[in-house]
Amino acid sequence: MTDMRQNTDERMGPGAYLTPEEAKEFHKIFITSFLIFTVVAIVAHFLVWNWRPWL
Numbered sequence: 001m002t003d004m005r006q007n008t009d010e011r012m013g014p015g016a017y018l019t020p021e022e023a024k025e026f027h028k029i030f031i032t033s034f035l036i037f038t039v040v041a042i043v044a045h046f047l048v049w050n051w052r053p054w055l
Contacts, residue, residue: 011019018026 011017016023
């Protein structure tokens with residue numbers, strides 16, 4: 001029981017399910033995937049603009 005209490009005390013905020021290290025790792029992956037998605041979207045828009053300009 002003590003180990004369980006100690007483990008939950010490491011978690012930040014009420015209802016938090018990640019330790020600070022896990023949260024940093026998740027944030028790093030999230031930001032990386034968001035940047036990749038943004039680059040792909042920009043390239044796709046550029047290619048469509050070259051094919052059929054909309055302005």
